[in-house]
Amino acid sequence: MLYVNDLSLNIPETTKPRVVIIGGGFGGVNLAKNLSGKDFQIVMFDRQNYNGFWPMLYQVATAGLEPDAIAEPFRKMFDNGEDFHFRLVKITGVNPVTRTITTLIGELQYDYLVIATGTKSNFFGNESIKKFAFPLKRIPDALNLRSQLFQAFEQASLIRDEPLRQSMLNVVIAGAGPTGVELAGALAEMREHVLPGDYRGLDFEKMNIYLVEGNNRVLPLMSPESGSWSQQFLEKKGIIVKLGTRVEDYDGELARLSTGEEIPTQTLIWSAGVTGALIDGVPAESIENGRILVDQFNQVQGLPNIFAIGDIALMKSKKYPKGLPGVAQPAIQQGKHLAGNLARLLRRKPLKPFNYFNKGTLAVIGRNGAVGDLPGKLHLKGFFAWITWLFVHIYYLVGFRNKLVVFSNWIYRFFTYQRSNRLIIRPFVRQEDKAGQEFIRRYQED
Ligand SMILES: Cc1cc2nc3c(=O)[nH]c(=O)nc-3n(C[C@H](O)[C@H](O)[C@H](O)COP(=O)(O)OP(=O)(O)OC[C@H]3O[C@@H](n4cnc5c(N)ncnc54)[C@H](O)[C@@H]3O)c2cc1C
Structure with a gap:
């Protein structure tokens, strides 16, 4: 039996710069795959133990596909990953001053932090x-x-x-x-x-x-x-x-x-509708319309060594004044691009700006x-x-x-x-409401 006090993030000490990635979606996975474990220690956190292929999720909901067919466990994806560490933990906060991320289990220091948490459903306050x-x-x-x-x-x-x-x-x-x-x-x-x-x-x-x-x-x-x-x-x-x-x-x-x-x-x-899955600790001035404002290098405005990629990132440009579309391609391309830029940072070379290639x-x-x-x-x-x-x-x-x-x-x-x-x-429990009529109770996950 495990007690909370027994838990620890168990990330080994390292002399290499530590890249912490929050979220193993399209963005996080493409970043991790393109980072070298020789240069960095790579630590990925996700609240689920798999990468999901969301464009086919509707087929699971309508009985066309089994859920396992559209997901891949991180530990299988990265089983050969050098100095790669996955932890099934939800990140609750970030502290840019101490350069730490917070979880219910403990804290971890980062050299570079990448927020790739995507979005969650937006019910517009209803x-x-x-x-x-x-x-x-x-x-x-x-x-x-x-x-x-x-x-x-x-x-x-x-x-x-x-x-x-x-x-x-x-x-x-x-x-x-x-x-x-x-x-x-x-x-x-x-x-x-x-x-x-x-x-x-x-x-x-x-x-x-x-x-x-x-x-x-x-x-x-x-x-x-x-x-x-x-x-x-x-x-x-x-x-x-x-x-x-x-x-x-x-x-x-x-x-x-x-x-x-x-x-x-x-x-x-x-x-x-959806809205960004924000992390506590990102200052309000770095957030616009529920997404994190980033520059053309995916750096979060005003926060050194913190980057955001994919749906959570709001990268405005002349062509996309409202930011890039919230689809898989910007996340994939930003993940790959940021891996190159982190390697450039390490070698003290100038960063390359991100240019989105719209494949349709x-x-x-x-x-x-x-x-x-x-x-x-x-x-x-x-x-x-x-x-x-x-x-x-x-x-x-x-x-x-x-x-x-x-x-x-x-x-x-x-x-x-x-x-x-x-x-x-997942049968739903039927309950009686105050008027004595039945309704379906469902379980809401945030
Ligand atoms: C049903 C559906 C259908 C879609 N269809 C298409 C399509 O046909 N074509 C297309 O291009 N795009 C489609 N999209 C959009 C596409 O999936 C997203 O644009 C893409 O997933 C964004 O990638 P991302 O890496 O930013 O975020 P995601 O892929 O959403 O990954 C975010 C990850 O972060 C993790 N996470 C979030 N918060 C925390 C936390 N606090 N701690 C730890 N982990 C956390 C999540 O568990 C998740 O694994 C669809 C999306 C959905 C939901």
Whole structure:
């Protein structure tokens, strides 16, 4: 049995400069992979023991993939890493004066600190939505959502009360960015090909999938061409798209929209916004819009030897006055680039500014349907974009086993339409509210 007093970060003493990386996402991992253990001691902290491939998370939530297929444990990724140390610990604070990071277990000094903590869901201060909605940011979220969807169908098949059954069958997705659109497409596919066979007593003509977006088009960060093509594709699949509309409140039973409309639903999926996963101790003047302001070398403004990369970093430039987009490529490229700059720092050479190379954006909407905005104002849509999405994502997925599992899953699903991972493994506890009515209680992780 371990007692808290027995715990220690157990990082060996070193004569080399110590680089501490908080977060092993796209940014942190690409930094660590490109740093040399001969030059630095590399210490990576993460609150989970794996690197997740979030672009495929919606497939876990909709029973298409097993969670292990989209993640790779850090200890496996870096099993040959020279002077590399991973610790499964959440970082609670940073002290730039003493050059230490704080955890519940203890403190550690750094020579260079890299904050690569990404983002967390933003509920815009609405506690009720935070309590009852289903976000999709991490693997536990995807398993929660998958369990909720199938539990709602199971319950619907037990219920005689028509309005209550309808609320089990209604799914509302808040936010029509890539995650919302991908989820909507996958749910429509499931409604057409999987659910009627599984639940023969239920009429899935009555299952409504709403996609609610505050902007006046779907995929607001992509081109208008991609947005309107995607909307048509989704509407053909029977998705009810509501533009210029926000989900303003949700009490676990009723989603209230900014138009005044109320949709009874047991499942509100929240993909309407994110904000930086900040660490205490970063001064307020270095933070803007929930992200950490960095210069063109990813140095945090006003904090020597502290860097931020990826989604948490706000790097403004002439071309990107509001900062780089919160997608995987800036994080990957900044991670690699910073590794080069840290090596330059060590050799007292001048740092090189970061230049983002936009490789384009892809979003998948369903079988044979995807859109892509490529450099040079090129737009892809339909089957060709879909095939491109599949290969690009297999290419970037970490681990040979994962590539094989995902690829064979896709082939199997393409021919059979099956979504095999339909287990409810995180059943939700039903409780009575004050009015004596039942509602679903869920567990919120921050
Ligand atoms: C569902 C979903 C779908 C997406 N789809 C796409 C897509 O199709 N294409 C695309 O380009 N981008 C997509 N993105 C965005 C992309 O995943 C992010 O831009 C990218 O992950 C950013 O990388 P990062 O390294 O900054 O952060 P992340 O990859 O989020 O990694 C941050 C890491 O920090 C850890 N962490 C956070 N706080 C702490 C702490 N206090 N202590 C210790 N560890 C901590 C987290 O556990 C995590 O491992 C998607 C994101 C999501 C959530």
